[in-house]
Amino acid sequence: xxxxxxxxxxxxxxxxxxxxxxxxxxxxxxxxxxxxxxxxxxxxxxxxxxxxxxxxxxxxxxxxxxxxxxxxxxxxxxxxxxxxxxxxxxxxxxxxxxxxxxxxxxxxxxxxxx
Amino acid sequence: xxxxxxxxxxxxxxxxxxxxxxxxxxxxxxxxxxxxxxxxxxxxxxxxxxxxxxxxxxxxxxxxxxxxxxxxxxxxxxxxxxxxxxxxxxxxxxxxxxxxxxxxxxxxxxx
Numbered sequence: 001x002x003x004x005x006x007x008x009x010x011x012x013x014x015x016x017x018x019x020x021x022x023x024x025x026x027x028x029x030x031x032x033x034x035x036x037x038x039x040x041x042x043x044x045x046x047x048x049x050x051x052x053x054x055x056x057x058x059x060x061x062x063x064x065x066x067x068x069x070x071x072x073x074x075x076x077x078x079x080x081x082x083x084x085x086x087x088x089x090x091x092x093x094x095x096x097x098x099x100x101x102x103x104x105x106x107x108x109x110x111x112x113x114x
Numbered sequence: 115x116x117x118x119x120x121x122x123x124x125x126x127x128x129x130x131x132x133x134x135x136x137x138x139x140x141x142x143x144x145x146x147x148x149x150x151x152x153x154x155x156x157x158x159x160x161x162x163x164x165x166x167x168x169x170x171x172x173x174x175x176x177x178x179x180x181x182x183x184x185x186x187x188x189x190x191x192x193x194x195x196x197x198x199x200x201x202x203x204x205x206x207x208x209x210x211x212x213x214x215x216x217x218x219x220x221x222x223x224x225x
Contacts (some may be wrong), residue, residue, distance in 0.1 A: 004157075006157075033212045035212075041217060042159075042203065042216055042217035042218055043203070043215040045212050048212050051177050060211065089156055092158075092213075099163060100145065101207070102146075102148055102207075103207075103212070104156035104160070105158040107156055107157045108155075
């Protein structure tokens with residue numbers, strides 16, 4: 001079945017550590033996105049990529065980094081510079097042509113700082 | 115920039131009641147409009163969409179009509195069930211840089 005897979009489902013980070021969240025899709029989509037979800041805040045865009053080896057900052061990119069070396073994969077690294085990383089992180093993808101199409105979401109990763 | 119405003123929750127209804135969740139938007143041009151649903155601990159699932167003015171999206175008994183004159187995309191269902199309890203997000207997409215979401219409306223259906 002085609003879809004988006006995020007791993008792990010739960011992740012714990014110590015203060016000062018970098019952690020990487022995985023996102024893989026087999027939908028052959030060109031565009032991929034990372035969102036952060038906090039209670040009462042809706043979803044906020046962190047980074048997005050429209051093509052391999054290219055990505056752009058979203059609204060809240062500070063303290064995060066991404067790479068897009070393969071079409072199928074768009075990992076997100078939460079660095080120690082992110083002061084409040086505890087949140088639910090969602091990865092999404094969409095086809096590029098017809099840019100007003102819907103995005104498909106993974107099941108999310110819940111990151112907690114301990 | 116683009117923005118989406120939807121009614122704050124929680125919204126609590128009895129089973130079989132009529133549901134309306136209001137959504138209005140601000141965008142340049144002609145965005146596509148979406149409703150997504152999120153069940154506890156899960157990602158978002160597309161519920162319905164509309165891509166141009168006066169389009170009606172529908173799925174699983176839910177409906178929403180793209181009203182350009184009022185910049186609205188209100189979600190409705192004639193008879194809700196306990197299984198409809200979830201968080202509902204209104205969203206728009208005006209270009210290639212991702213969706214803009216409302217803050218979400220938590221819907222609680224009591225038996």
